[in-house]
Amino acid sequence: MKIQKLFQRTRFGIFLLFGVIVLCTSALCIYTVDTQLTAEYETNSQNIAKSVADASVDILLNRNLATLQSMIDQFVEIQGIRYIYITSENGEYLAHTFVPGIPEQILASDHANTEPVERSIPGLGDFLEVGSPILAGVAGTVHVGMDQDEVALKIQRAIGQQVILICIFLVVGVLASIWLVNLAAKPLAELLAYAVNIADKREPETTADDLLGRDDEVGDLARLFRHISDQSPDSGAPEASPGKAR
Amino acid sequence: MNVRNGKGQSGEGSGSPAPSLTRRAMLRRGLAGLLAVSCAGWVGRRGADSVLGGLNMVSAQELETGFEGATDDEIVLGMSAAFSGPSRGLGSELYRGAMAYFNHVNDNGGVAGRKITLKLYDDGYQPDPCVRNTMRLMLEDNVFLLFGYVGTPTVTRVLPLLKKFQDEQVYLFFPFTGAQPQREPPYGDFAFNLRASYRQETAGLVNNFLAAGKRKIGVFYQADAYGRSGWAGVRAALDRHGERLAGEATYRRGQRFTGSMREQVEILKSNAPDAVICIGSYAACAAFARDAVDRDLRVPIANLSFVGSENMLQLLSDLGEDVETYSRYLVNSQVVPSYEDTSIPAVREYRELMERYDPAVPEELVKESYSPFPQSFVSLEGFLDAKLMTEILRRLGASPDRDGLEEAVFSVDNYDLGIGERVSFGPDRRQGLQTVYYTVVQEGRYVTLDDWQGWLS
Known part of the structure; x- marks a missing residue:
């Protein structure tokens, strides 16, 4: 997702x-x-x-x-x-x-x-x-x-050379920014998929362990979702690996 | 080996000759070093390499022989001229005329037992190559003197080099140009001229035109020092009569005969001149004469001696039309008498030696085909240059040395070169001949013009 x-x-x-x-x-x-x-x-x-x-x-x-x-x-x-x-x-x-x-x-x-x-x-x-x-x-x-x-x-030649250089910086900068944003969005996507799985009471994907083991805000949210799910009376979500969940 | 004036080290009778550096030798190296540094940026890397290479050559030669362009066997003269490009006819003809006489001298024992040889370089009538050639001649080839350079834009750029080397007393003899810079301060002391100046040629043309009632005189000239020199001569001559130039048009040096001169013709035609004086090379002036006739500018067209009259006429003849069509308006000033006038002793001698030797330009310098003329005004000038040069070298005696060159030249007083006009030199007289001749084309050849009124009527 x-x-x-x-x-x-x-x-x-x-x-x-x-x-x-x-x-x-x-x-x-x-x-x-x-x-x-x-x-x-x-x-x-x-x-x-x-x-x-x-x-x-x-x-x-x-x-x-x-x-x-x-x-x-x-x-x-x-x-x-x-x-x-x-x-x-x-x-x-x-x-x-x-x-x-x-x-x-x-x-x-x-x-x-x-x-x-x-x-x-x-x-x-x-x-x-x-x-x-x-x-x-x-x-x-x-x-x-x-x-x-x-x-x-x-x-014109001198200006053209400088503008070309600046445009190269622009393209590289934008591509790098998109790559970095995507890098930040990837665990969120995994978290979203994990939350959807919990809500649908499906077996979590293998990445759940990695998600629950993260020491950042995404990990905290995953564990929170897990906790909420566990508190729910009709909880059917399976236990995560004991060594990785915190 | 014998060494002149003790300036080197004789190896005879000594086991191991110790090289001794004279004051002049040390001075030369100092000057050469200075020149290398100062000229490196000017002439570019290639030129600087040449200069530095020259330093090594000079050092080695001096240490071994004391060579200064004159050995026991030969005297080497350095010549940079146009042997390629649109003006190649000038360098080729000047060389041929000079070599006809030098060959004759050499076949008769040379000068005090030394043969006269020419070290040649082609500059294509371009200033920068000429400067490089001159540095090679002075620093690598170490010639005795410079001889027979061709052109004003080339010579005017070389003159500062001669001044730089003034302690070395490397003189330029008889350049094929009538410009003023080598006749006046600050460079006049470094050159000796044989021919009349452009001022004299242009003044003669202007005076004759004005005397014949042709008062509106336009100028067509090469956009460089040569053209400007002639332009200034015409302007000054007109000024003396209270007249002004009727118009002027220029062209770039290197123009070929195939190029168009219609713009220049139209510019001058718009001023309705009575006559046009051309200060250019033969290819450009022939193109101008052709286009002037084609565009109905049918007025007398005068050319200076530098034009190379035979080369110009040859180009016009090659047009395939009746040569009279394009040549009837031409009047060319000359600084030597007609080579057709066999009543002149030097002309007879010239014709005989040209026929006997028929000198050819060395093959390594021939880049484009060129058909030499059996006789021409330019080769006759080269011949007379060589004749006077030989006389000056003879006057140097058995041990030719640059120190004595100026004195030898100044000893030429009322000398009969065989053309009627006698030659004299002195501290204030650095030009040998003063006479200007005029020629027109009749039946495809140049004849002397004596009656201007009759020709112009």
Whole structure:
């Protein structure tokens, strides 16, 4: 005989509790990873822009644009960085990494802007662009474009991995909880069967001895049922093994 | 074994030669160690392994022979160039021209009894392999000097290495690039150039176009240091005339002829240029010329010497159309005279030696098929590079040493290379030739252009 109803709420409660924990943890995880990684990529872009700006001073003053181009070509190999361009103080494009040409959106933008700005360039994608002034802006500005699609993909991957891990914990936790509840319900089921047997005045199953020998509440209840049954005038229940009943 | 300038230990007459470390040898190891540490992260594990392997090689060689790229029998020059990829024609032709002369020198006793040999590596016209090759040449192969490198993006990345090794005096001779970085501080002291610069080539093209009334000049260029160098040259030349670029379009290095350049053509076409100056490799520039004609951008298209004129024309000819269709708008600047002009003594010598030796690129470097040209502007440049290199090595005397290299180069004053223009070097003059030539295609071959007005009309 199985205990079907007694732990239904318990199982539901456990499932609900784990669900809420997973949802809350996932939401927090998504927010934290998204915020921190986005900030990290943005900071990296700003650092790269600043590095290029710092390194560009002498090169620009020497008008050595080939070396300048060589330098930004190396920086643009960094993952997530999609383009770099350097404008003069007059807005002239001194070096860039665009192929086949400088996009209209870039040409139309403020060349001296150093604040982060989001750009959507047809055919290229969505970008977060950061800038850094060269010699406080009097020698020009370095602009670094971070590929938001690529960054979003990386963030999604990071979040996905964490959510998958949390879901695994949820499934394992729920299964473990159900197993533990079932473990607790098993002696109750045996007790119920024992009580039904007593009530029906049938021979107890062989597990009766184990039941009556338990030193927990289930054992106490079994012995109580036995005692009540023995007190009953039309009791026909057989004696348990003397050594095990207490 | 004889050792130069007492820098090693002669084994003659001594039972057990004790290795002596010179100041330079110790310095080299220190520098090499520093380089290994500093470059390990940059070039990746493979490069670091190579550097560390090189340290062992250098130590062993120094202890045994004092070898510095020059022994009693040979002088070893190191060359990293494009022998594979879309620009393989450039490295191959430059090598062939140089070897035609070096073979001739070697067959006639070499330089002070030493044969000149080239230690070759393929970089595919890519910067990172070029840096690795250079470290191998300097640390493992321990070459006497670097010679005949191909390309701006490659050379600009190697220059910091030369500065790092400045106490070793490993110089780069006659790179196949007209870019400024190896002509100016802070790296100008580590290289010697023979050819005219891209600035001179682009200025010449711009001046001639403007003189002919072509004022709206657009630029099509490779998106790297080479392209930027040429772009800057065009911009500066236009600036001197109060003009600005009419438009610009770029392409990625490594572009093949089969790729489309229609986008670039459309970008430039939208600016309605009177002429376009291309700063690229032959595959990309040929593709641009093809697509420009196909899309009705029928204006003069100029190319710099680096393009590899014969390779470019070959690709256009392979289209199966009348070659005139695609080549009639081409004008290419050159830094050596026409190899067709047999009135020039050096050209006669070049043609004779190319025919006699017909040098081939070593098989181990041939990854893709390549059909060399009997003569080409690039191989003529390699030939002249080798001729001047040989003269400089001769001036080093019987005991060639890197310490004397710079002095030997500076002793080249008003030297007749056989092309009419005399060559001089000095502390403030690290480029031998200044002349730029212009060529157009007529009847499937390049001829010298003297009358711009007539050609453009």
